[in-house]
Amino acid sequence: MRVELLAPAGDLERLKVAIDYGADAVYIGYQVLSLRANAINFTYDEIKEAVKYVHDRNKKIYVTVNIVLHDKELSIIDENVKKLSQIGVDALIISDPAIFKYAKKYNMEIHLSTQASTMNYKTAEFFKKQGVKRVVLARECKKEDIKAIIDTGIDVETFIHGAMCAGISGRCVMSNIFTNRDANRGGCSQICRWDFELLDKNFNNITANMPFTFCSKDLSMLKYIEDMIKIGIKSFKIEGRMRSSYYLATVISIYRKVIDNCLKHDKKEAYNIKDKQILDNCSNRDSVPQFYNGIYDKTCSYYNGRIEVSNQDFLGVVLDYDKKNKLATIEQRNYFKKGDLVEIFSSNSENMEFIIDKIYDENNNLIDIVRHPKQIVQVYINKNVKKGDFMRKKRN
């Protein structure tokens, strides 16, 4: 059975990275009706270009139309859904059922957003009858809930990786109260990550080593992919339309490998701790399976005293390669030096590891250490690399 690896994209550059590194489909925001206003949502013309790029590679593209509507937006839905239908977008991700009729009018496939917080099969059955093809389940669903919903015959999409809301989607407006930014309309200012003083019912301070926060660890389902494929989940979604190209490339390529190996029944290669470590380092946060296995206790919570895992794996991005002299021009992202064991991480070839030998600065002087952010250097690499490849620390 083919399952879909679905990746986010904040702009065209990241969309191309997502597709090139192995996503089967991407989801993007439309400037008019999408959440995540901080993400660089796509203009209509950019969506056109994105559709072409994705379809030329036999992949799919979904557009989020998932803000909680206010009356003033009602008049622009019809026109914009029509426009999206005319350029071949594969589906709309909708949270507000008022939009269903417009999607149906223009024969657009409907995916019900996680913002609708679907947690049970009755709700899934209801929406299936209303023409919803796929439901993106609430993050709070455990395995048994997911199975019961799959049994209704609706296609199921679940998150497999990324940040988690502390609250139930649609039921948190802390951002509205604290900053006037509307959490359900693209303005979430992540109050759940702030520190607070906690008081008891008599207003006495409750003190601990670390301040109180709502914050939860990230989600990582790497270890459960095989199980999730078995129960019949159709689409595996990675969170994060605001994430960097390096993050996307790293996360997508690892899940691509794990999914493919699971489908080949190669258990040995399906999951390994090294991949988990790379993922954790990439996002700089601990990750756990969250609700899937029914455990959402203190082990899923984050406090400021958390053990920070290193985010220094990403060393640089390749800007160019001089085949004659075997020199790669690299823009630095993190400190590296002569003698480091590194690997080049590419979308269309096996990872290539090597020990850094010669490094030249902008004036062609040999140097030992690259310490400045965005410093441009040339590194001797014996094999071909290409623009856009990433260099990262090699972990054994």
Add this chain to the structure above:
Amino acid sequence: MILIIPDNYNQIIDNVKYYDGIILSIEKYSVNVRYQLNLNDIKKICNNLKDKDIFISINKNIENDELDDVENILLELNNYNIKGVLYSDVSIVTYKDKLNYELVWAQEHLVTNYETINYWNDFNVNYAYLSSDITKAEIIDIKKNAKSKIICNLFGYVSMFVSKRHIVGNYLDSFSIDSKGELFYLRKEGKIYPIIDKEYTYAFSNNIFNGIKEFFNINPNYYVCNGLLIENDKFSKVLFLIDSINEENVEQVYDIVNIMFDNIDTGFLYNETISKVKK
């Protein structure tokens, strides 16, 4: 018409003459309240308040293994002469044909436009309890265009967060702190926010919402006064004042209620939230 959400039994019996109806919360399946009742208690109250419009709040997100129990409760409520059930989870709509009372769409922050209200109205959901995050102008526009009857907040703390996680419990557990009870407060920049950790965790605005100034301008089918964390005598006084309201004294009543509490404001009535934030 005034509905109250009681925080305790005394708020029900002490204020009978000031309200037209009541929203009771059912144990296990209600969020954003402290005072929850079992079916027997609800039945008794229904029998004692026959001239009141009684709504039952079943506003939790329902999980698969709770569906049968919820269905049984919904069917049992057919025998209680209630006016309606407030729901958040869409599964409840699927039982409508078996129910002899109204359904109220009450997904607290999602009830923000008339088209979606009308969408649910097509499924015989004839009431909508509007979000606390919309402006006076938006409420008036919704009321003008919605097919359903409208319920709005008038007074009380408003919900700002619901989680399946035990947000406070996990913290206490992490640091081995022994602190009893379900009610806590958060303090940030001098402001205090109530937070309750029961089956779910829910947190509330620092300020009490006071919408009394617009009492006659909005004029929904029902106004809601929430007694949560309001001292009983003060809640009674607020209800008494609202009961005495008329077009001449409305501003005065609004001012008196403001003076009664240090932490009170008009929420988002005149203050539109920012919906697009460019970097």
